[in-house]
């Protein structure tokens with residue numbers, strides 16, 4: 001059943017992906033209750049071959065180790081058959097706790113060191129993904145529509161990318177003609193990865209396209225230098241972060257997003273816009289937390305990609321400085337015609 005399902009999804013989505021000019025997409029997410037997993041496809045940049053990554057979730061609490069082993073063997077065989085790939089092209093990960101609040105394994109920690117990398121394509125941009133060493137591969141597929149929107153609106157703009165991870169939003173901004181980008185993250189590893197993503201696309205770090213190794217919260221709290229304002233800010237923070245800048249010595253998006261948005265608002269140019277997104281499942285947005293002078297509306301119905309069955313994978317809002325209600329109609333046009 002799983003193999004058949006993957007085969008059908010692959011046939012359908014590979015045509016769609018070619019039209020969209022993307023080589024990586026979500027094939028499967030808990031479609032069949034007996035196979036609780038996510039399977040993503042990462043086609044190489046030539047589009048001729050690819051790799052599958054499967055994240056297995058715990059099936060039932062009372063599974064014995066023997067039954068669990070049987071299940072995994074069976075599921076793996078189904079994936080290989082369904083996608084017609086050899087075992088060397090399937091990468092299996094186990095997903096339990098996703099975000100570390102109290103010392104559990106951090107989602108961003110290294111879990112392996114084989115360093116199997118691949119280059120994928122998305123709307124004309126190339127990205128390095130790492131299939132083995134981390135729980136995530138280096139490109140969050142659920143933000144693909146927002147990255148395309150970034151590319152389409154970046155011409156001549158100054159862009160600030162906060163909690164930037166491997167810098168995919170910045171690559172799309174530069175590809176779309178941004179005059180300046182600033183890419184901020186507290187992880188050297190991910191910023192080096194971003195530098196490789198820049199190089200893959202023929203771009204480089206420069207005075208115009210800066211990389212900042214910093215705690216975003218500390219950096220934002222300090223406020224912008226007099227002339228530093230951005231037309232587009234993208235802020236996709238982790239659900240939790242150990243940062244001494246926050247009241248509780250840690251950042252929780254559920255609790256601290258209001259303060260975060262206030263800090264960000266000081267960096268926004270007149271008529272500028274902020275895209276704020278979160279994967280926190282329990283997140284509740286209170287409009288009274290929107291900074292004065294900004295309008296805000298939720299765009300999740302358009303920012304979650306078509307290949308995602310889980311429509312609640314993230315939520316995303318657009319905040320606009322000097323926003324007027326009539327702007328709503330054209331505020332987040334995603335061109336899917338290419």
Ligand SMILES: C[S@@+](CC[C@H](N)C(=O)[O-])C[C@H]1O[C@@H](n2cnc3c(N)ncnc32)[C@H](O)[C@@H]1O
Nearest residue numbers: 163164165185186187215216236237238241243
């Ligand atoms: C949720 S991801 C961001 C995903 C990214 N926006 C994207 O779509 O590719 C988390 C990133 O935030 C970074 N991070 C976590 N806490 C941070 C902090 N306080 N300051 C700066 N970066 C932080 C991590 O290093 C990681 O790269």
